[in-house]
Amino acid sequence: MDQCCGHKRQELASIAVHSAQRRVLVAVLAINLAMFFIEFGAGLAARSSALQADAVDMLGDAIVYGLSLWAVNRGARWEAGAALAKGLLILAFFVFIVFEVTGKLVNGVPPSSTLMLVFGGIALVANLTCLALLWRFRRLNINMKSTFECSRNDVAANLGVLVAAGGVAMTGRGWPDIVVGAVIALLFLRSAVGVIAEAWPAWRAARRQ
Numbered sequence: 710m711d712q713c714c715g716h717k718r719q720e721l722a723s724i725a726v727h728s729a730q731r732r733v734l735v736a737v738l739a740i741n742l743a744m745f746f747i748e749f750g751a752g753l754a755a756r757s758s759a760l761q762a763d764a765v766d767m768l769g770d771a772i773v774y775g776l777s778l779w780a781v782n783r784g785a786r787w788e789a790g791a792a793l794a795k796g797l798l799i800l801a802f803f804v805f806i807v808f809e810v811t812g813k814l815v816n817g818v819p820p821s822s823t824l825m826l827v828f829g830g831i832a833l834v835a836n837l838t839c840l841a842l843l844w845r846f847r848r849l850n851i852n853m854k855s856t857f858e859c860s861r862n863d864v865a866a867n868l869g870v871l872v873a874a875g876g877v878a879m880t881g882r883g884w885p886d887i888v889v890g891a892v893i894a895l896l897f898l899r900s901a902v903g904v905i906a907e908a909w910p911a912w913r914a915a916r917r918q
Contacts, residue, residue, distance in 0.1 A: 730846055730853065731778060737839040737860070738774035741767045744835045748828050755824035758813045758890035759873040762806045763832055763866045766893070769802045770839075773859050789911035792855040796904035799859070803897035810890045819883040825874035833867035840864055851911055855904045862900050866893045 745767040752760035776791040840860045847857040869889040876885025 730849070733842045733846065734774050734778040734856075737842055738771050738778065740835050740839055741771040741774065744832055745771060748832050751824050751828035755821040755828070756818050757820035757825050757870075757873070757886050758806075758809050759870045759886045759893065760820070760825055760828060761809060762890045762893045763829070763863075763870050765802055765805060766863055766866055766897070767832070769798055770859050770863060772798060773856060789851055789908050789914075792851050792904060792908035792911070795855050795859065796901050796908055799897050799904065800901035803894050803901060806890060806894040806897065810887055810894065813883065813887050813890070819881060820877055820886050822874045822878035825870060825877065825886070829867055829870035829874055833864065833871065836860060836863040836867055851908060855908065858900060858904060862896055865896060869893055 745764050747764075748767060749761060749764035751757075752764050773795045776794055779791065840857075840863075843853070843857045843860055846853040848854060869892055873885045873889035876888075877883065
């Protein structure tokens with residue numbers, strides 16, 4: 710009887726954890742999807758590479774959270790596969806931002822520092838909220854670990870946008886925006902390599918089981 714009750718308690722605890730995961734992932738997905746439209750529109754209006762790069766990161770994260778939500782409670786193979794897909798997606802966004810920054814180098818116009826500060830600040834608050842929601846699950850499994858990694862990168866990117874806005878305001882030139890856009894791209898590359906390097910062996914190992 711005690712053993713049976715023990716198993717039941719473990720099962721109920723597992724269900725509760727997965728239910729909490731789903732609620733958190735739905736919340737952060739909604740936040741990131743909404744912020745993508747807000748921040749990308751502001752990036753176009755402000756002519757800011759850094760703001761657009763950060764907005765694209767928001768879209769990527771919304772997709773990442775959707776993949777994480779799909780992988781919850783599906784087993785190690787699906788969790789590793791979702792993490793691998795996230796790594797490849799982050800790599801694709803790195804390529805996109807490189808093209809965007811290159812375009813600004815060729816024929817760039819100084820962006821609006823005021824819009825960058827306002828919407829960069831809003832995005833920072835949104836991402837700090839997501840990070841706080843994900844904190845308790847950050848070491849739960851490879852799926853949630855890679856999800857937390859994405860949110861942590863977002864906070865760093867948001868701070869970069871605010872630094873770029875300050876640089877543009879002080880210099881009246883567009884190069885701080887371009888530099889931060891390039892740094893965000895490198896952050897994506899580093900994150901993509903790390904996620905893929907961890908997810909690929911896990912996915913292959915899960916396939917053999």
